[in-house]
Amino acid sequence: MKKAITRRPKMADVARMAGVSITTVSRSYNEPDAVSEKIRLRIAEAARSLSYIPNVMAGSLAATRSKTVAVVVPTLNNSVFALTLEEMTGVLNRRGYQVMVSSSDYVLEREEELVKSLLSWSPAGIVLVGRHHTRGTLRLLVEDGLPVVEVGEYLEGAIDSNIGFSHREVGRRIGRHFADLGIRRLGLALVALPGDHRAADRAAGFREVVHEAGLHLEEFVLSERASSKGGATAFADLMGRPDRPQAIFFSNDMLCLGALFEAGRLGIRVPDDVKLCGYGDFDFAATSSPSLSSVRPPDREIGRQAGELLLERFRGEGAPLSINLGFEHIVRASG
Incomplete structure (x- = not known):
């Protein structure tokens, strides 16, 4: 019985399992027309079995990492992601x-x-x-061993490092704010995209x-962006329902802006008849009339700290860590 491979599989492992030379394996990836279909299929099956990832940078960088950071x-x-x-x-x-x-x-x-x-480009690090x-993603990253930073959420048990904040606490903060104002009927407009x-x-x-x-x-769920x-x-x-809300929380500011336009069309006063709060603190939130309350995530700070953390790891300094940057609830004229 062959010994199990626990390190990241190499081209030599694929060649051994497929019963061909390393040169043939290399040629099947780089010059597929030079290898028979039967041999290519045998090599592909061996690669799948071993979860082998071809290193497309190997010719120029050998086994070293590239000066690239992969982001998904x-x-x-x-x-939000752009910032x-x-x-x-x-x-x-x-x-x-x-x-x-x-x-x-x-x-x-x-x-x-x-x-x-x-990973086939041998990045120095990866940001998700x-x-x-998926379990497959986790396995790939653990086996590769490169620095990984998960951003946008604060969590325990990260793959490696983590920089973000609690989205659940965002919802709780807005709910408490409306409750403290004495509001008894609330609305939630949620974009429910899978994932x-x-x-x-x-x-x-x-x-x-x-x-x-x-x-x-009262809730309204949208299945589109x-x-x-x-x-x-x-x-x-x-607002057309019998128990129409006195305040509504929206998935993001774009929805909230549309609601503000619709309120004007329907003759509903904001914030007197209904209060509105979005998420993201987009540029228009502060300049709309009335200005929109929102939640400002620390997008730029997340990006800055993620970059600096990766650079530390590339220098062999620092250690995996989790950072909770929090968020700002900005109360404006809409409530």
Whole structure:
């Protein structure tokens, strides 16, 4: 019986299992037309069995790490991630590192495929968003052993290092704020995209306060990306119900802005008839009329600290750690 391989599999391991030379394995990846289909299939099966990831940088960098940091975000269509990436990229670029960004579209299986592909470039480190990953992703990262930083959420039991804040506490903070104002009927407009666990956590925290305080809650769930149109639709539905809310918490500021527009169209006064609060503190939140209350996540600080933490690890300094940066609840004219 062959001895089990516990380190990261090498090309030689694939060659041994497939019964071919290392040169043939290399050629099957780099010059597939030069290898028969039968041999290519045998090599591919061996690679799958061993969870082997070909190192596409091997020809020029041998076994060393590249000066690249791989980043996988859920979406590129979100200013929250853009600010984090901008700050982190600046920190890393100043030290000669380049950032390679991919989007998983909130699909964990897609994230696993991206991680597998990115590892083939021997990155110096990798950054992922959130705490939810497939077992395959976790196995790939643990076996590779490179520095990993999970950003955007504060959590215990991180793969390596973690920088973020509690989204559940965001929801709880907004719920307590409305409850302290004496509001008894609340609304929640939630974008429920599969894989967006952070929005789900904010909603869960909000519901917890509603339950603890014995308040009434009306919910509207959107299954599409946040937009002002979706916010207008959610607002009209919630305010048309018999127990219409006195205050509404939205998944993000874009929904909240749409609700503000719809309130004007329907002749509903904000904040006199209903109070509104979003999430993200987008640029327009402070300049809309009335200005929108929101939650400001520490996006830039997350990016800066993630970049600096990775640089420390690349120098062989520091150790894995978890950092809770908290968040700001900004109360403006909308309540």
